[in-house]
Amino acid sequence: MNVPAHLKYTKSDEWFDPETGAIGLSDYAQSQLSDIVFVEILVDEGDSVETGKPIASVESVKASAEIYASASGTISAVNKDLSNKPEILNSDPYGEGWMVKVEGATAGETMDSAAYEKYCEERSH
Amino acid sequence: MRTALENAFYTSRGNMTYIPISPKERDAMLETIGVKSLDDLFDAVPEKHRFPKLNLPPALTEMEAMQELSDLAQANENVRGDLISFLGAGMYNHYIPSVVDHILRRGEFYTAYTPYQPEISQGTLQAIFEYQSLMAALTGMEVSNASHYDGATATAEAVNLAYAQFRGKRKKVVISPTVHPQYREVIRTYTQGMELQLAGDDQSLVSKLDVATNSTDVLISLTDENTCLLIVQYPDFFGRVYDYTKLIEAAHAKGALVCVVANPTALALFKTPGSMGADVVVGDGQPLGIPMWYGGPSVGFFTTRKSYVHKMAGRLVGETVDSRGQRAYVLTLTAREQHIKRERATSNICTNQGLIALGTAVYLALLGKKGLRQVAELCYQKAHYAAQQLSQIDGMGLCFSEPFFHEFALCVNRPVEEVNKHLLEHGILGGYDLGQDYPALKDHMLVAVTEMNSKHDIDMLVQVLSEVNHD
Numbered sequence: 211m212n213v214p215a216h217l218k219y220t221k222s223d224e225w226f227d228p229e230t231g232a233i234g235l236s237d238y239a240q241s242q243l244s245d246i247v248f249v250e251i252l253v254d255e256g257d258s259v260e261t262g263k264p265i266a267s268v269e270s271v272k273a274s275a276e277i278y279a280s281a282s283g284t285i286s287a288v289n290k291d292l293s294n295k296p297e298i299l300n301s302d303p304y305g306e307g308w309m310v311k312v313e314g315a316t317a318g319e320t321m322d323s324a325a326y327e328k329y330c331e332e333r334s335h
Numbered sequence: 336m337r338t339a340l341e342n343a344f345y346t347s348r349g350n351m352t353y354i355p356i357s358p359k360e361r362d363a364m365l366e367t368i369g370v371k372s373l374d375d376l377f378d379a380v381p382e383k384h385r386f387p388k389l390n391l392p393p394a395l396t397e398m399e400a401m402q403e404l405s406d407l408a409q410a411n412e413n414v415r416g417d418l419i420s421f422l423g424a425g426m427y428n429h430y431i432p433s434v435v436d437h438i439l440r441r442g443e444f445y446t447a448y449t450p451y452q453p454e455i456s457q458g459t460l461q462a463i464f465e466y467q468s469l470m471a472a473l474t475g476m477e478v479s480n481a482s483h484y485d486g487a488t489a490t491a492e493a494v495n496l497a498y499a500q501f502r503g504k505r506k507k508v509v510i511s512p513t514v515h516p517q518y519r520e521v522i523r524t525y526t527q528g529m530e531l532q533l534a535g536d537d538q539s540l541v542s543k544l545d546v547a548t549n550s551t552d553v554l555i556s557l558t559d560e561n562t563c564l565l566i567v568q569y570p571d572f573f574g575r576v577y578d579y580t581k582l583i584e585a586a587h588a589k590g591a592l593v594c595v596v597a598n599p600t601a602l603a604l605f606k607t608p609g610s611m612g613a614d615v616v617v618g619d620g621q622p623l624g625i626p627m628w629y630g631g632p633s634v635g636f637f638t639t640r641k642s643y644v645h646k647m648a649g650r651l652v653g654e655t656v657d658s659r660g661q662r663a664y665v666l667t668l669t670a671r672e673q674h675i676k677r678e679r680a681t682s683n684i685c686t687n688q689g690l691i692a693l694g695t696a697v698y699l700a701l702l703g704k705k706g707l708r709q710v711a712e713l714c715y716q717k718a719h720y721a722a723q724q725l726s727q728i729d730g731m732g733l734c735f736s737e738p739f740f741h742e743f744a745l746c747v748n749r750p751v752e753e754v755n756k757h758l759l760e761h762g763i764l765g766g767y768d769l770g771q772d773y774p775a776l777k778d779h780m781l782v783a784v785t786e787m788n789s790k791h792d793i794d795m796l797v798q799v800l801s802e803v804n805h806d
Contacts, residue, residue: 269670274676
């Protein structure tokens with residue numbers, strides 16, 4: 211399981227990059243969902259988001275999940291490639307698989323990588 | 336001594352029982368749940384309600400019941416021998432090859448249910464896949480779902496798709512007043528509580544709908560940046576055929592989607608809605624080998640573009656290969672459906688009209704491209720012959736001058752009810768009374784002509800209507 215140290219994580223398995231304001235889905239979450247076949251970003255550039263509100267909807271071959279904002283702020287960018295290539299979320303969840311970027315972001319309740327790794331391990335038992 | 340309930344149980348065992356358990360099995364079950372007798376099991380029901388007096392006539396034997404039902408059935412007048420029908424307005428009297436019923440009654444199809452387990456459902460899944468492929472080809476679209484209940488519910492699901500596509504941000508649906516009145520009612524029922532504005536077919540517009548009105552301009556002016564969907568019918572409720580290409584372009588310019596409600600028989604003859612740029616094509620599959628029965632059951636087809644497939648309701652079958660590389664069929668993209676996506680799903684409909692959809696697939700496969708076109712041509716030619724003859728009757732006339740398919744509005748200059756009563760006396764089922772839904776079209780009858788109407792039938796209609804006029 212890949213848990214980059216420079217990111218923050220939420221209990222609902224999103225990651226947040228305090229440097230760039232990017233939000234995405236963790237490696238643990240993508241592996242639990244299995245093959246992702248559809249991504250719909252629910253917000254547009256310029257929308258303001260609040261922590262805990264849905265920003266995207268993801269469908270895999272066996273499940274469907276909502277992705278929640280891990281920070282509040284204004285949406286400055288939306289990853290438009292995801293709708294054509296949803297499998298990026300499986301192959302590169304922390305890179306090409308970013309979902310939105312938030313400007314002036316205030317992070318909600320997050321964990322550091324060590325705490326998140328522990329949190330994931332607890333759940334896999 | 337046996338109680339009344341036990342008596343009923345044993346009596347039914349004495350005759351032909353439909354209760355599959357033996358008394359021994361029943362007692363074992365009662366013991367397991369800790370109840371002494373069947374009566375104790377129903378203790379929770381107040382005693383006075385346990386055996387209410389039903390006041391039924393004495394029971395009949397199967398032979399007697401069959402006789403009574405057959406007597407009742409014979410009191411009906413049907414379009415297979417009793418009556419010549421010129422009634423359409425959404426249900427059409429077409430010839431149904433006997434193969435259709437033969438295949439439908441095969442046990443493997445007749446009892447089939449939700450094919451969630453592909454390993455035991457290949458036949459049903461392949462049948463649905465064939466149906467989807469045929470519907471996509473017929474409408475000129477990229478993808479079809481496994482069907483809905485009927486044309487009206489399929490149209491309402493198009494509203495759900497468009498509403499979901501814009502994530503509820505566009506809250507207006509523009510409906511042409513010449514979409515089937517009952518479909519428009521079903522849309523209203525489906526969208527209750529959705530904060531959706533339905534425009535285009537309100538009473539002021541419907542009442543203005545007279546000979547000169549072409550509603551296209553009105554529809555374009557109503558379609559704005561808040562509109563998620565524009566719905567038109569093809570041919571429209573009055574049988575008229577329009578090329579909607581420009582209308583669809585105008586709606587797309589406002590960012591709205593367009594749904595075309597189509598008659599599937601007409602699609603064999605005219606430009607497909609897909610080639611006009613439609614985003615969703617829906618309609619009732621009844622004309623494709625399904626009897627009119629008493630108004631149903633029917634099947635609603637729903638086709639769309641691939642880009643909207645995740646917002647589409649209903650079941651979807653895809654073709655794939657199994658672990659040995661053999662062609663196989665399976666339900667696909669199910670994560671968008673209600674049983675997985677729950678309240679976030681576009682629609683709460685995951686079911687389909689499997690058996691009836693199969694009927695349309697058998698019909699289409701049997702007739703083929705040429706056969707279906709031939710049916711459509713027969714309908715077209717006969718309807719035009721009828722229209723030409725009827726319009727020559729003194730005091731009668733065609734209501735519209737636009738091209739039409741197999742149905743047209745005829746002005747009869749007196750109450751349609753009265754005219755139809757007279758026709759019925761001559762064994763003719765007359766047309767639909769348009770004044771019921773369109774006050775401006777009082778004394779107008781919608782006449783439908785299909786391949787089932789011979790020249791003799793049409794000439795008879797003309798003759799009887801001429802007499803009506805001279806009475």
